[in-house]
Amino acid sequence: MTKKASFGAQGNRPQKGFTLIEVMLAMTIFALMSTVLYGAFSLGHSAVEKSQRSFEKNQKLRAVDELLGSYIRSAYPYRASPQGATILFAGEQSDLTFVSSFSLAMGGRGMAKVRLSWEGDEKRAGVLRLEEETPVRIPSEEGNEAHEGLSNGLVVREGVKEFRITYLDPQGDQEKWEERWDARERNTLPRAVRLHYLTEEGREVQWVFPVMMNLLAQRQ
Numbered sequence: 001m002t003k004k005a006s007f008g009a010q011g012n013r014p015q016k017g018f019t020l021i022e023v024m025l026a027m028t029i030f031a032l033m034s035t036v037l038y039g040a041f042s043l044g045h046s047a048v049e050k051s052q053r054s055f056e057k058n059q060k061l062r063a064v065d066e067l068l069g070s071y072i073r074s075a076y077p078y079r080a081s082p083q084g085a086t087i088l089f090a091g092e093q094s095d096l097t098f099v100s101s102f103s104l105a106m107g108g109r110g111m112a113k114v115r116l117s118w119e120g121d122e123k124r125a126g127v128l129r130l131e132e133e134t135p136v137r138i139p140s141e142e143g144n145e146a147h148e149g150l151s152n153g154l155v156v157r158e159g160v161k162e163f164r165i166t167y168l169d170p171q172g173d174q175e176k177w178e179e180r181w182d183a184r185e186r187n188t189l190p191r192a193v194r195l196h197y198l199t200e201e202g203r204e205v206q207w208v209f210p211v212m213m214n215l216l217a218q219r220q
Contacts (some may be wrong), residue, residue, distance in 0.1 A: 040180040065207060068130070070092075071114050072193050074102035077183075078111065078136060087183035089100040089190075094118040096193070101132055105152050111136045112196035116156075118163040125200060128145050128163060142143070168192040174180045189213060 077087045078099035089098040096116045103112035113133040120126020131153040167181035167190035181190050195207045 003200050023107055055202075057212070068156070068195070068207065069209050070102045070104075071100045071116075071130075072098075073212050074100045075189055075193075075211045076101045076111065076213060078190055087189065088113070088189060089181065089183035091165060091167055091181035091190070091193070093166075093179055098189075099136055103129075105132055105133065105134050110134065116165075118160060120160060120163060122162075125159045125161045126163070128160045130154055130156050130196070154194075159200040159201075161200070163195075163197040166194045166196070168194070 025206060071089050075089065075098050077089075079087060090096070091098070091128045094117065098114055100112050100114050101110075103110040105112065112135070113136045115133075117131075118126050119129060131151060133151045164179075166177040166179060169176040169178055170188060170191040177194060178190070183189065189211050192210045193204075194209055195209075197205055199205060
């Protein structure tokens, strides 16, 4: 009777495991999945950073809007003396000087001489600058120079292109914007002030601020 040979521990029994091809295929799939996940994470992170930068720019723009609006809306028909006939409000396309009843240096209250100016030209972008002087000291009617007060300045925005200021005429029923405003000639403040410019990215920005003293005077 023939005996069947038994398989020992060292026999030819099939071994369980992964082949080299299977291991390489798994590693390739893992690498591809890692690349896809990293790309998605990187894109998401970049989108978040871009959104954060855009949010910060918009917040700064709104803060500038509120600051300029507070000054211009509070423009006051200031005269050098009670008998003075000249109102201090001199506006050009790139420069505006006036007196405001809003003062940042004095916590929002008190008169301040304000100047808004653009330091650019048609060929290059420039800086939009805001200066405040307190207390208000201007040359007298006799032409004597007054002593300078406390002056503070800040850069409102850099890289400003094609900046211009226009002024709304309070006379007449139709809307008429002037390129300059000299209160010595008109003896009144404009109804509103409009600022227009382009950012470095080419974005168009336009602000229109009503002059409240003039609006109140027209309603009376």
